[in-house]
Amino acid sequence: MKELYNRIALVGIEQEEYDVIKASYSGHIIWHQSIPKIVVKDEVLYMEKANGVGMLPVDKVVYYGIYDNDFDFITGLAIWQGECYPNAAAMLDCRFKIPCLVKALSLSKFSAPRGFISAGASVTIANDTVAKWGNWHCGENKHRFTGEWESQFTATIEPYYEGEAVRIMMIGDVYWQIKLEGDDWLKSIHPDNAGFMPVDEDLLADTIYIKETLKMDMIGNDYIVGKDGSKYLLEVNHIPNITRFDEVREAYLSTVIEWIN
Structure with missing residues (x-):
């Protein structure tokens, strides 16, 4: 039987978010801002120490980020089948953008x-x-x-679809619609004038269905709303940006802290 350890691992979490999580958790934490080495043995996940030599068993993993070399790491988490946020198997299915899009297009009402x-x-x-x-x-x-x-x-x-680029973003059951902006035809969440807007119920329903079918804990679906009202799914973000807006960051942190505890 797997022995439980009062130890969590935070991987990819930035300093500011780490400080908030650490202040809300009384147990042991292993914190890596890059991809650590891991071993899965007898249903226990071992992760290299943040400092020093050797590995320690961990109970739960919180992963946030996209790295060139993270697919193998996520694969290890999925093989472990332990408690991971977001769901490791869902991250594995959605890590590669084109295969994830193929899955999402088969589910979306706004597929083209x-x-x-x-x-x-x-x-x-x-x-x-x-x-x-x-x-x-x-x-x-x-x-x-x-x-x-x-x-x-x-x-x-x-x-190329003319229209308004938007993102439906969900963390758990909390959701937002964000208007994406940019100086040219490339739109994203990062420009200063990107911001929240009223939620399109059809796009929200589409995103919820994709999220639940793919068993994702968080998701950011990008759509184009055409000038004629037509809507198209563009892509799926399996690790959407949580630091761009304070409201999203706070929702993420409260969700992670509740999940950890």
Whole structure:
């Protein structure tokens, strides 16, 4: 039988959030701001110490962040099957952006057909088109084109939709709709003029269905609302930004603290 230890691990949590969590938890904490080494043995998760040599068993893991090398780490958490926030198996299913999008499009009411292009292949398209590749968000790894284009990366391609870019963000049962902004066609949560807006009930219902079906604890779904009222799911953020807005950060911290305790 697995022995329980009064020890949690915080991985990827920044200093400011760590301080809040630490002040609300009386047990032992292992804190790593980068991906630590782990071992899963006899249903126990062992994690390298934050300081010093060796590993210690942990009871619960809170993971926040996106790293180049985090897929194997999340895989280990999923194999462990212990208590992890967010759900490790769901993070594993959603870590890679294109496969996650495929799953989400099969569930969304606002799905639209996508194209696909292998690295090194060329495609010619008469209409305004957007290619997306890689596993990063925030407007990175995207290219807008018309005509012939050769991709250096494996990518999805989709029509460029004119309209308002929004995000439905959920932490547990708490939700917001955020208007994404930017100086050009690339929109994200980071510009100073991005902010909260009234929630579209159809987009919220769509996000809830995707979140619950994929068993995600938190989610950020990006949509375009066209000038004609049409709506399109653009992408799914499995680890949405929680530090951009104080209200979101406070909801995240209260959720994590309640979960830990």
